[in-house]
Amino acid sequence: xxxxxxxxxxxxxxVDQTARPGVIFRLTLFILVLTAAAALFxxxxxPLGETFVLIALAILATVGVGFLxxxxxxxxxxxPRATGDxxxxxxxxxxPEGLLVTDAKGRILYANQAYAALTGATxxxxxxxxxxxxxxNPEAAPTIERLAAAVRxxxxxxxxxxxxxxxxAGAEPGARWYRARARVFKLPGQRRPVTAWVLKDISQxxxxxxxxFLDLQKAIDHLDQAPVGFFAAxxxxxxxxxxxxxxxxxxxxxxxxxxxxxxxxxIVAGDGMALVHSFKPExxxxxxxxMDLDMLTVTGEALPVRFMHRVSASRDGKRGPxxxxxxNRSVGEDASAALRAAEVRxxxxxxxxxxxxxxxxxxxxxLSTNAPFLSLFGSVVDSSAIERRxxxxxxxxxxxxxxxxxxxxxAKQRQASIPPIDTVLPDNEERHMRFYVNAVADYSxxxxxAAIVYAVETTEQKALENQMAQSQKMQAVxxxxxxxxxxxxxxxxxxxxxxxxxxxxxxxxxxSFPDIMNIKQNANRAASLVxxxxxxxxxxxxxxxxxxxxxxxxxxxxxxxxxxxxxxELKIEHGRDLWPVKADLGQxxxxxxxxxxxxxxxxxxxxxxxxxxRNVSAEEVPGFNYRELAPGDYVLIEVEDTGTGIDPETxxxxxxxxxxxxxxxxxxxxxxxxxxxxxxxxxxxxxxxxxxxxxxTFRIFLPRHVPAEAEVAAQGAAAAKEQAKPxxxxxxxxxxxxxxxxxxxxxxxxxxxxxSRGYEVFEATSGTEALEIFKELDGxxxxxxxxxxxxxxxxxxxxxxLREIQPDIRFIFVSxxxxxxxxxxxxxxxxxxxxxxxFSLKQLATTVKEMLEEKK
Numbered sequence: 001x002x003x004x005x006x007x008x009x010x011x012x013x014x015v016d017q018t019a020r021p022g023v024i025f026r027l028t029l030f031i032l033v034l035t036a037a038a039a040l041f042x043x044x045x046x047p048l049g050e051t052f053v054l055i056a057l058a059i060l061a062t063v064g065v066g067f068l069x070x071x072x073x074x075x076x077x078x079x080p081r082a083t084g085d086x087x088x089x090x091x092x093x094x095x096p097e098g099l100l101v102t103d104a105k106g107r108i109l110y111a112n113q114a115y116a117a118l119t120g121a122t123x124x125x126x127x128x129x130x131x132x133x134x135x136x137n138p139e140a141a142p143t144i145e146r147l148a149a150a151v152r153x154x155x156x157x158x159x160x161x162x163x164x165x166x167x168x169a170g171a172e173p174g175a176r177w178y179r180a181r182a183r184v185f186k187l188p189g190q191r192r193p194v195t196a197w198v199l200k201d202i203s204q205x206x207x208x209x210x211x212x213f214l215d216l217q218k219a220i221d222h223l224d225q226a227p228v229g230f231f232a233a234x235x236x237x238x239x240x241x242x243x244x245x246x247x248x249x250x251x252x253x254x255x256x257x258x259x260x261x262x263x264x265x266x267i268v269a270g271d272g273m274a275l276v277h278s279f280k281p282e283x284x285x286x287x288x289x290x291m292d293l294d295m296l297t298v299t300g301e302a303l304p305v306r307f308m309h310r311v312s313a314s315r316d317g318k319r320g321p322x323x324x325x326x327x328n329r330s331v332g333e334d335a336s337a338a339l340r341a342a343e344v345r346x347x348x349x350x351x352x353x354x355x356x357x358x359x360x361x362x363x364x365x366x367l368s369t370n371a372p373f374l375s376l377f378g379s380v381v382d383s384s385a386i387e388r389r390x391x392x393x394x395x396x397x398x399x400x401x402x403x404x405x406x407x408x409x410x411a412k413q414r415q416a417s418i419p420p421i422d423t424v425l426p427d428n429e430e431r432h433m434r435f436y437v438n439a440v441a442d443y444s445x446x447x448x449x450a451a452i453v454y455a456v457e458t459t460e461q462k463a464l465e466n467q468m469a470q471s472q473k474m475q476a477v478x479x480x481x482x483x484x485x486x487x488x489x490x491x492x493x494x495x496x497x498x499x500x501x502x503x504x505x506x507x508x509x510x511x512s513f514p515d516i517m518n519i520k521q522n523a524n525r526a527a528s529l530v531x532x533x534x535x536x537x538x539x540x541x542x543x544x545x546x547x548x549x550x551x552x553x554x555x556x557x558x559x560x561x562x563x564x565x566x567x568x569e570l571k572i573e574h575g576r577d578l579w580p581v582k583a584d585l586g587q588x589x590x591x592x593x594x595x596x597x598x599x600x601x602x603x604x605x606x607x608x609x610x611x612x613x614r615n616v617s618a619e620e621v622p623g624f625n626y627r628e629l630a631p632g633d634y635v636l637i638e639v640e641d642t643g644t645g646i647d648p649e650t651x652x653x654x655x656x657x658x659x660x661x662x663x664x665x666x667x668x669x670x671x672x673x674x675x676x677x678x679x680x681x682x683x684x685x686x687x688x689x690x691x692x693x694x695x696x697t698f699r700i701f702l703p704r705h706v707p708a709e710a711e712v713a714a715q716g717a718a719a720a721k722e723q724a725k726p727x728x729x730x731x732x733x734x735x736x737x738x739x740x741x742x743x744x745x746x747x748x749x750x751x752x753x754x755x756s757r758g759y760e761v762f763e764a765t766s767g768t769e770a771l772e773i774f775k776e777l778d779g780x781x782x783x784x785x786x787x788x789x790x791x792x793x794x795x796x797x798x799x800x801x802l803r804e805i806q807p808d809i810r811f812i813f814v815s816x817x818x819x820x821x822x823x824x825x826x827x828x829x830x831x832x833x834x835x836x837x838x839f840s841l842k843q844l845a846t847t848v849k850e851m852l853e854e855k856k
Contacts, residue, residue, distance in 0.1 A: 108127055119168060133167060143160070229325070229326030237265060239264060268293060271375040272295075289309050355454050358452075554574075564609065571609070582705040602641055610641075639698045641696055655675075687701075736760045740785065741765070750844060771793070774805070783812065788813050799826065813833070
C-alpha cells in the first residue's frame with residue numbers, strides 16, 4: 001500500500017502474476033524478429049547486392065531506433081492496459097473482502113491486500129491458499145472441503161463457518177465468523193480455468209443479527225406474557241400466531257401448536273364467526289372493530305371475551321390477514337364483579353340465542369344486531385349496516401314489506417298484540433322467515449330504539465308442513481284407492497272365474513268362445529289397473545326375492561331397447577360389485593319399464609336414456625340431502641333422460657294417482673304413483689330431479705340385503721321344490737274344503753270351481769258361520785279357504801279360533817290386499833297359504849292342491 005499524489009493510500013495487490021508472462025513474451029518476440037531480419041540480410045547479401053542489403057539494414061536500424069525512442073518518451077507502450085482493465089483491477093484491489101485467485105494446479109495467481117490483511121500475510125511469500133490455511137482446522141474444514149469439491153466440478157459454492165479464534169495471528173482473542181465463496185472462470189487466452197476465492201470476516205454482521213434476534217425474542221416474550229390475549233390469522237382464517245396468555249386461557253399447548261393447523265372457527269363458539277365475518281373493510285383498506293363473543297377452550301367450555309379485531313382487504317376486495325387483541329371478560333378490574341357478570345351474561349344471552357335479534361329506530365333502520373342475525377342475513381347485512389343505517393326491510397321480500405311497516409307502526413304505538421310476518425329472503429325464495437316485531441317498553445321521543453325485531457328461519461318447518469300435508473293427502477288417496485281396489489277385486493274375481501267355467505264348456509269352434517275370451521281379457525286388463533291402485537296404496541301382494549340388479553337389467557335390456565324409438569339411444573351403466581337387494585322381480589321390472597317409457601315420451605325429438613347403478617354407503621347418504629332417505633347402505637338405480645324436463649309445479653304432483661300430462665286416452669295417471677308405491681313397499685325411496693329443457697333423473701334407493709343363513713337355506717329348498725314340479729299337474733282331489741267368503745259371486749264361483757275338480761265343498765258367508773259348520777262336521781275338514789275382510793268375524797280371527805280346536809288346521813287366505821297387511825295380526829307360528837285376488841279357477845285349484853300336499 002502506497003500514497004498517491006493526493007496523499008490517499010493506494011491499494012495494490014500483494015501477488016499479481018497475471019500480466020508479466022504476456023509482456024515479456026511480446027518484447028522477446030519483437031527482438032527476435034529484428035535479429036532474424038538482420039541475419040537474413042547478412043546471409044543473402046551476395047544475391048541481393050551489397051547496396052540493397054545496406055539500405056535494408058539502414059531501414060531496420062532506423063525502425064528499431066525510432067521504436068526505442070517512442071517507447072522512451074511514452075508514445076508507444078508495450079502491451080498497454082485498457083481502461084476497463086484498470087477499473088476492474090482498481091475495484092478488485094479496493095474490495096473489503098479478501099480475494100484469492102489460483103490456477104488449476106493450486107498456484108496463487110493473484111491476492112489482494114484485503115486477503116493479506118485477513119490472513120495475516122505481510123509479503124507475497126506469506127500468502128497461502130484458503131485450503132492450505134483452513135483444511136486442517138476441524139471447525140472450518142467441512143465447509144472448505146465442500147467448496148473445494150464444488151469448484152472441482154465447475155460449480156460455484158458458498159458457506160459460513162465459525163472459528164474459536166481469528167485466522168490472523170496476533171488478532172484479538174475471541175470467536176470469529178467467516179463467509180467463504182468460490183467459483184471458477186477462464187482468463188482470456190488460457191485454456192484451463194482458474195479459481196476465485198472470496199473470504200470475508202462477518203463477525204460484526206453476526207453480532208448485529210444476534211442482537212436483533214435477542215430484541216425480537218424479548219418483544220415476543222413481552223407479547224406472550226402480556227395480560228391480554230393476541231392472535232394473528234391469515235386470509236383463510238387459519239391461526240398463524242397465538243400468544244401464551246390466550247393459549248393458556250384456551251388450554252392450547254404452545255409446544256404442539258403449528259401455524260395454520262387451527263382455524264379461527266374452531267375456537268369461536270356459536271354464531272361468533274358471523275360477527276367476525278361481518279367486519280368487511282373497503283377495498284385496499286383496513287378496518288378495526290370491537291365485538292363481544294364466546295371462545296371455546298379445548299375442553300369445550302365457553303370463555304366470554306371481547307375482540308379488538310383488525311382486518312385488511314386487498315385492492316380487489318379479498319379479505320386479507322387479521323390481527324386481534326382478546327380481552328377476558330370473566331376477569332378484570334374495570335367494574336364491580338356483579339356488574340361485569342351481568343354484562344357477560346347479557347352478551348352471552350344476546351349472541352347465543354338461536355333467534356336473530358335486531359333493534360330498529362322509528363324509520364325501521366337497524367341500530368344493533370346479535371351474531372345469529374348476521375349469520376342468518378349475512379348475504380344482505382354486515383356490521384357496517386349499523387353505521388350506514390340500512391333499513392331492516394331490505395332482508396324482507398318486497399311483497400311483505402308493507403306488512404312489516406304496519407307492524408312497526410303498531411310497535412311505535414306500544415300495541416302488545418302484533419301478528420308475526422311470514423316471508424322469504426329477497427335473494428332466495430326457498431328460505432322462509434318469520435319476523436316478530438315487539439314494542440320497546442320505555443319508548444319515548446328521546447329513546448332511539450322504536451322496536452325490537454326477532455327473526456326465525458322456518459324453512460325446515462315449512463318443508464315438514466308441506467311434506468306432512470302431502471303425506472296425509474297421499475295416505476287419504478291411498479286408502480280410497482285401496483278400498484276401491486278391494487271391491488273391484490271381488491267383482492273381477494267373479495268375472496274371471498265365471499269366464500273360466502264357461503270356457504271349460506265351450507270349444508274354440510263355438511260362436512260364443514271369442515266373446516268369452518274377450519270378457520276374460522278385459523277382466524285381466526281391469527285387474528292390472530287394480531294392481532296399480534294397490535301398488536300406489538302399498539297394499540299389493542309382493543313376492544320378494546334376493547336380486548342381483550346387474551343380471552336383472554342385463555335381462556331387461558332387450559325389452560327396453562324394443563320400447564325405445566329409433567331416435568332414442570339406450571345406455572346401461574352397471575356398477576361394480578353391486579350389493580344384493582330383496583324385491584319382487586316382476587314389480588321391479590315394471591318400475592324400470594314404466595320409467596323408461598315415460599322418458600321415451602319426454603324425448604319426442606330423440607335423445608339419450610341412461611340407466612346406471614352403483615352402491616351408496618351410509619357415509620354418502622347425507623350428501624344427497626333427501627329428507628326421506630334414512631341412513632344406511634343402498635343400491636342406487638338412476639334413470640336419466642335428456643328430454644324436455646318437468647316444471648316445478650308439475651314436479652309436486654308427479655306421484656299422485658290419476659295425475660297425467662298426457663292427452664286424454666293416452667294415460668291413466670297411475671304409472672308413477674305405482675312406481676312410488678312399489679319402491680316404498682319394498683323399503684326403498686324414490687326421488688326426482690329435473691330441469692326444464694335439460695332432462696330428468698329418477699333416483700331409486702333400494703336397501704342393501706344381508707341374507708341370514710336360514711334364509712339362504714329356505715331359498716334353496718324353495719328353488720328345488722319349484723324345479724321338481726311337473727309341467728302338467730293333476731289339480732283334482734277328494735278332500736273336504738270349507739270356503740268362507742261374504743261376496744256371493746266369489747263364493748259361488750269358488751265352490752263350483754273346486755267341486756268341478758272333485759273336492760267336497762262346504763260354504764259359509766262369515767267367520768262365525770264357518771266356525772259353526774266346522775263344529776257340526778266335528779272338525780272333519782281338510783282345508784279352509786277364507787277371505788280376510790268379512791263382517792262379524794274376519795279371516796285372521798277365524799284362523800285363531802280354529803287353531804284352538806285343531807292346531808294343525810290347513811288354511812288359505814284369499815284377499816285383494818298384500819299378505820303383510822294382515823299377517824302381523826296372526827300368531828308367529830301360524831302356517832297358512834295365500835291367494836291374491838283376482839284369481840282364476842286354475843290358480844285356486846293349484847293353491848289348494850299345493851297346500852294339501854305340504855301337509856302330507
